[in-house]
Amino acid sequence: MSRESYQVPTGNSPTFGGSAAFPTREFIPDNSVSTMFYICGDCAVRVPLEKGAPIRCQKCGARVLYKERTKRMVQFEAR
């Protein structure tokens, strides 16, 4: 019943308390500009990467990096 149209939640706004007594995962503030973690395709290590940085794994030098699973809660019907 909102008067404004639906607005896509941006990545920076924290979500409110989740279902019943269960807290969502903490929003960890970072000093650097949007540093995200990616998963190396060869050695499966979490690689921190800033925006504009060259895409390489620090440990093994592989150039295929996968994105991590979203931190957002997903809801499913058990059907």
Next chain:
Amino acid sequence: MSRRRVVIPSEEELERRNTVGIQAEYISNVQATDFPRHYPGEDNSWNIDKFRDGFRVQFHKNGPLEASFSLIGIHAAVANAFRRIMIADIPTLAIETVFIENNTSVIQDEVLSHRLGLIPFKGGREGLHSFLKWYKKKPNTATDNLGVSGDHFDYNTVLLRLQVKCTHNEDAAEGERDPRKLYHHAHVYARDIEFVPVGRQARYFSGADAIVPVNPDILIAKMRPEQEIDLSMHMYKGVGSDHAKFSPVATASYRLLPTIKIVEPILGADAEKFAKCFPKGVIRLRKVTRQEAAKQGSGYEGHEGELKAVVEDPMKDTVSRECLRHDEFNKKVKLGRKIDHFIFSVESTGQWESDAIFLESVAHLKAKCKAFEKQVINMVR
């Protein structure tokens, strides 16, 4: 004006009408014919006293998870109604919504949610049947950011949690290959689901009455180190007609009591072969006595002391019709089923007791009939 001749059928005729015929290639006389105007001169109108005198219930087995009983003297439509209500209309509690915070295992979110929904749970009887009510999803209710509406209360929703992380096991032996020993929580079982009581639920579901899976050893997922499953679940009451996970019975079924009539004597080696055509305990071999051998026209003359086949317990028969395949005795035996003797088998999944499920189905049918009666009266007004 026609003469009203009252006809009373013989015992044989009544038995013939009451038996479904089983021949080698087909089944005969499947419908019950004891309704008015089918037989001229007979009054077969339904009568509560006649029903009460003729109706019987016999229990064969009554465990918490499996019950077997006979309903004798009832019409197939009513027996079938009970069976259908037991499968589809008895309310049960099951997982309906899964909120996944993190799932890095190989099992996809939707597959994992589907598996969780199918796990049967048990809990305190009073809490489950009288305290917990239905959850009605009201349309246009205000929802919070997560799409969860604000009408979940302790009396209509149960909260469960599953948080498992797979890690390396430092103490594993060298060269160990079994993943259950190499890693902690490599296998996620139903017993890893935690029940989180909310509000008054702690009063009804504590200790032995807690809401736990009926089978704690159900394997939900397999994981390897660094993988984790972190989710919470809401359970609601539902019925089997909505989704099979809400059905309280593994299945509920019935069969008609088989009848085996030996019309001509089966003796000696034939009798032994005949007994082998049926499951153990159906046919018993008895010695022909002198009185039977002395009777004229019985077919036992000169066979005193031989073994003859006698029907002992037809309920154990699975009606494979094997005896109709052998020419030595397929003309000497008549197979059939009693048309009004229903042997029910109710297998509960654990939330309800088997006999309670049947009683609940009777109550449900009664409630439906009462509601229907009101509408019929409305219609006629």
